[in-house]
Amino acid sequence: MLNAVSNRVIGAGLTLSITNTASDPDQPWQTLTFALLNAPGGAVLATNTGVLTWRPGVAQANTTNLVSLKVSDNGTPSLSATQSFLVTVVPITAPLLGASAAGGQLTLHVNGDFGPDYAIESSTNLLDWALAFSTNSPALPFDWLEPNSLSLPSQFYRIRLGP
Numbered sequence: 456m457l458n459a460v461s462n463r464v465i466g467a468g469l470t471l472s473i474t475n476t477a478s479d480p481d482q483p484w485q486t487l488t489f490a491l492l493n494a495p496g497g498a499v500l501a502t503n504t505g506v507l508t509w510r511p512g513v514a515q516a517n518t519t520n521l522v523s524l525k526v527s528d529n530g531t532p533s534l535s536a537t538q539s540f541l542v543t544v545v546p547i548t549a550p551l552l553g554a555s556a557a558g559g560q561l562t563l564h565v566n567g568d569f570g571p572d573y574a575i576e577s578s579t580n581l582l583d584w585a586l587a588f589s590t591n592s593p594a595l596p597f598d599w600l601e602p603n604s605l606s607l608p609s610q611f612y613r614i615r616l617g618p
Contacts, residue, residue: 457536468570475505495520561604566596571616
C-alpha cells in the first residue's frame with residue numbers, strides 16, 4: 456500500500472521534499488522499492504526511502520506538474536501500488552531594481568520573490584553582459600555595492616533569476 460500525497464504548491468527555486476510512505480503486510484518482511492513513473496525535469500526519488508526532492512527552475516514557474524510514483528515489493532509474485540499528485544509552481548513576480556549613489560559609490564537595491572537565485576549583470580553597451588554578482592536564494596530585499604563604481608565608465612545593470 457502506498458499512502459496518498461496531497462497536491463502541492465511551491466515557488467520556483469524553492470525545494471520540495473516529500474517522504475512517500477508505503478507498507479506491505481506480507482510475512483516475511485519484504486524490500487520495498489520506489490520508482491518515478493512521471494515527474495517534472497529535475498525531480499529525484501530515492502528508490503530505497505521514497506523521498507522525492509525537486510527544486511523547480513525559473514522556466515518551470517506558472518506550471519502544473521503531474522507526479523506519479525510506484526512502490527513494489529520483492530516478493531513472489533511482486534506486488535505494487537501507484538499514486539499520483541499535482542505540483543503547481545506559482546508564477547514569478549518580476550524583480551525590482553533600484554539604485555542610489557553616495558560618495559561616488561553605487562548601491563543597487565534588489566527585491567523580488569524568495570526562492571530563485573539572483574544574478575546582477577553589468578554592461579557598457581547593452582549587448583555584452585558580464586556577471587558582477589550572484590547569490591543563491593537571498594534574504595530579500597538585499598543591497599549590492601558596486602565595488603568598482605569610482606573607476607567604471609557608464610554602466611547598465613540587470614537582474615537575472617535562476618536556476
